[in-house]
Amino acid sequence: xxxxxxxxxxxxxxxxxxxxxxxxxxxxxxxxxxxxxxxxxxxxxxxxxxxxxxxxxxxxxxxxxxxxxxxxxxxxxxxxxxxxxxxxxxxxxxxxxxxxxxxxxxxxxxxxxxxxxxxxxxxxxxxxxxxxxxxxxxxxxxxxxxxxxxxxxxxxxxxxxxxxxxxxxxxx
Amino acid sequence: xxxxxxxxxxxxxxxxxxxxxxxxxxxxxxxxxxxxxxxxxxxxxxxxxxxxxxxxxxxxxxxxxxxxxxxxxxxxxxxxxxxxxxxxxxxxxxxxxxxxxxxxxxxxxxxxxxxxxxxxxxxxxxxxxxxxxxxxxxxxxxxxxxxxxxxxxxxxxxxxxxxxxxxxxxxxxxxxxxxxxx
Numbered sequence: 001x002x003x004x005x006x007x008x009x010x011x012x013x014x015x016x017x018x019x020x021x022x023x024x025x026x027x028x029x030x031x032x033x034x035x036x037x038x039x040x041x042x043x044x045x046x047x048x049x050x051x052x053x054x055x056x057x058x059x060x061x062x063x064x065x066x067x068x069x070x071x072x073x074x075x076x077x078x079x080x081x082x083x084x085x086x087x088x089x090x091x092x093x094x095x096x097x098x099x100x101x102x103x104x105x106x107x108x109x110x111x112x113x114x115x116x117x118x119x120x121x122x123x124x125x126x127x128x129x130x131x132x133x134x135x136x137x138x139x140x141x142x143x144x145x146x147x148x149x150x151x152x153x154x155x156x157x158x159x160x161x162x163x164x165x166x167x168x169x170x171x172x
Numbered sequence: 173x174x175x176x177x178x179x180x181x182x183x184x185x186x187x188x189x190x191x192x193x194x195x196x197x198x199x200x201x202x203x204x205x206x207x208x209x210x211x212x213x214x215x216x217x218x219x220x221x222x223x224x225x226x227x228x229x230x231x232x233x234x235x236x237x238x239x240x241x242x243x244x245x246x247x248x249x250x251x252x253x254x255x256x257x258x259x260x261x262x263x264x265x266x267x268x269x270x271x272x273x274x275x276x277x278x279x280x281x282x283x284x285x286x287x288x289x290x291x292x293x294x295x296x297x298x299x300x301x302x303x304x305x306x307x308x309x310x311x312x313x314x315x316x317x318x319x320x321x322x323x324x325x326x327x328x329x330x331x332x333x334x335x336x337x338x339x340x341x342x343x344x345x346x347x348x349x350x351x352x353x354x
Contacts (some may be wrong), residue, residue: 093294
C-alpha cells in the first residue's frame, strides 16, 4: 500500500533540447575520427605530464619510506592522488596498463590502514612498473612480458594483504 | 550482443558546457572531446571555485565535473547546483567523472543529485550517448524533504501509464527509493 508523502515529480524545461537541432550535426563516426586526431595532438603533452607525475610519485614513495605519522600519511595521500590521476587519464591515451597498475595502487592504499616496509616496497614496485610501461611506450594490453609484470604486482599485493607483520595486524 | 543505440546527428554547436577537473591534461582531453562534437561554448577549468562562478555566470546546459578534487569536490559542486536559488541552474544536468565506480560511490553521487556517473578513463561514445539521452529522454525531477534531483528510477519505456496497477507500482517504488532508503 502506498504511503502518503510530499513528492513532487515534474518535467523541467529541457534546455539542452531547446538549443539542439536534428540531422544537421556531426555523426558519431566523424566525432570519433576527430577525437582520435585530437588525442594524437595531445600525446606529447600527455607524455611530458605523465613523466613529471611519475617522478613526483617516486619522490612521494621515497618520502613515505623514510617518515612516519602525519608526514607519512601526507605522503601516502599524495601517492593516492597522483596514482588516481594517472589511472584516470592513461587509458584515454592508450596506456591501459598504467590504468590497471594505478588502480591496483589506489585499491591497495584504500584497503590498507597502515604502511610498513613491505607495503611501501610494493608501492614502489607499482611505480617502477608504470615507469617501465611509459618509458617503453607500451600501449594497449601489452605483451607476455607485461603480463608477467602485472601477475607479479598482483602476487605482491596479495602477499601484503596476508602479511602477518602488517602494521595494522591484530596482535590477538 | 545488444544493438548499440543510434542517434540522429544532433547539432550541438549551441550547447554550453562547464567542465572542471583538477588534472590539467584531463581538462584538455575533455575539452577536445566536447569540441570534437562541435560543442563550441566550452568553459573548462582546473579550479572548482572558478567552475562555480562559471556556472552562475553562463548557466550552462551541462556540467561535467571530476569527483575527487583537492579543494571543492564533485559532490560539493553537485550540491551547490541542486541548492541554487536560480531555477535554471538547479535543474542543470550533471555528469560526474570518477575513477571510483564501485556501488557505494555511484549511490552517493546519485543521492547527491547527479544525472550520470561516468567511469574514467573517459569514453567519447559514452559521453556522446549520455548527451543524446538528455536530449531525447530527459529525466523527470523529484523533490521530497530529503532529495532534490533527477528521477533515480530506470526508465520504463514499455510500461503504459494508463495502467492503474503500474501507476501504483511506480508510486510504491517512489516510496521505497526516496523514503525507505533515506
